[in-house]
Amino acid sequence: MDFEVALAWLPRLARAAALTIGLAAAIFLISGAVAMAVALAGYGRKASRSLYAFESFSAFFRAIPELVVLFLFYFGGPQVGIDFGPVGSTLIAFSLVGMAYDYQVFKGALKAIPLGQMEAGRALGLSTLQIYRAIVIPQMLPLAKRGWITYAIATVKRISIAAAVSVSEILYVTKQAIAATNAPFGFLALAVGLYILIVSPLLIWNEVAIGRSAGRSAGRPNGGRPA
């Protein structure tokens, strides 16, 4: 294998990693913000038509393969006159999918917060926004953390699918490198390594959240008792 040729691909891979991280961050922000807003809007309120609509939207985007959603925006957009381009389609498609999942996480977390707190807050004369900010959200976030991290990790990995519409993220550049250098294992190991690196802060954070609830249980060796 020509080492010089292989080395020439490293800067491109680095740029691809940067693009992946950037896309992930943007998607986290958009999907998290919208999902939290909608979940809060529906908290404690009677089910309205728009809430049902959002639930259907959430079900649709969780049931359809992400690749198909991406194609819908990438190929379907120009059909109605809008060309989002590869990166734009990826951003929109995966933000919508992320929103659909994050909504379920926040909805579930909110279920565990008794509605009586809202009433108590109102009795104290607090506005809805103040109640959300000071009472509801601080309780919701720790409950939602594990679920959100799980889906956040999935979002980062999902970006690899964007290679199918020629976004220059890690896997796309890797495929080109393989075609040029005929060294699949080296570059794929690098690609997987890069993805693991990007995801590892989230993974570590997730394990920390779980560790506190360890204890005696039948599933552990010896039932969790000391050997």
Place this chain on the structure above:
Amino acid sequence: MSILLNPAYLAMIGRALGMTLFISGFVILASNLAAFGLCVYMRNPRARLRPVVVAYSLFARASPVLALLFVLYYGLPKLGIYLEPLTSALIGLTFGSAAYNYEFLRAGFDAVPASQLDAAKSLGLGRLATVWKVLTPQAYRVAAPALFSNAVQIVKGSSLASLVAIDELTAASSTILAETYKAIEVLLTISLIYGLVSMAIVGLQYLYESRQAWSRPGR
């Protein structure tokens, strides 16, 4: 939906759906069996491969599925291993999904109180009977929602096989799109079909959970 009216396309979609169902079914079965095996193995305090299993779980959950598929598709021939694309895809998808199922099932087993073990011992149940008759049903009851949800994920993961030369549903949509240029119509039709498969899985979950209601204490 008019593409479904074209008999040639209908036949193509039919065949592709068959392939998607086969891949999904196989991976769901294989990954769940593997997960169960790993859980039982890890209960053994002297499990020597424990770090290997932990490493596998972290690695397989952190790697993108597509990357795993590429490794098998592009890498194996370099080692002189010439597998059918379908075999590579099945191995890759199962490798990735089994780790998730293992974690979900592990959480299920963890949720069974240790007192159950004591109770089983006091009844004189051997290790095999304890695991199979006492722990497993309770573990699955807890893990079921996550396992069913992962089953839907596996169906969606099968669409990635289209990127490694397998003619399943998403690949069929690409081919039809290349001939008709009706992107939105083709892709929405395919989405509908995937949606129906997901709904079927959710239906199965509902059936399973309603059966479980019989054996809950207090009924």
Place this chain on the structure above:
Amino acid sequence: MRPDRILVAIAKATTLTTLAALLLGAAAQAQDFKAALVAPDTLTIGTSGSAPPFSMTNAAGQLEGFDIDVMNKVAAALGVKTKFTQLDFAGLLPGLAAGRFDVIASGLARTPERLASKDFFLLSPYIVNGVAISRRVADTGITGWTTVCGKSMGSVRGGSFQKVAMEKLPAGCVTTTREYPGATELFLDLANRRIDFAAHDFLGPNYLIKTGKVSGIVVLDNVVSTVTQSVAVSAKNKPLADRIDALFAGWRGDGTLQGLAKQWFGASIDWSKAN
């Protein structure tokens, strides 16, 4: 005024007016095609990047090939910049029909269906090619179109060569078919023993073999039918289609295309075969 001076004045006026009209006409024609471009003063070209040597990426990740060179020449002649966009072959024509590109240059075969299509203009030929079988060198059992029955066939998704092949072969001859996103993946799998033969063009694999990019395969000489290839232009831009067509006609005659073909395919084009 003296008569001769009047005549000179009239002649000058006529010349100036004619020149002005010609210039305006040329400008108007130029304005015509420029007005309908996807991006101003740029030719947006869709190409697959995986159809060697028409369209491929080099070690530095840049696009190169016969199509790239042709389009660079076209853009220079028209006085516009180029913007190449890479996409799997199956997505190129739908993208053109949806107004994403001005031109598709990716070894597009001029099939009857495509020529009759109202979704784009398929121009006059810029190369003459054919549908051929490629097989592994070691697989001496395949000698031609009569000996492929029972074997597995590979082709490019969205391409036209598999239809020609299936029409030529007896019904039920080939039952296992596999489609690939591009020619690069197709020939990789042929070499990796996943398919028995590839139904693709004649010039492409020859290039791969000559440059050693794929080893162990061979293209059979008995081409089943002559296929001409060209570029496709957006249906919204007839002036562009006409301009490029005119350029191609000129380059067929003056040997420009011949020179490019020699450079990329090492072959000469027999224009008489193009109908």
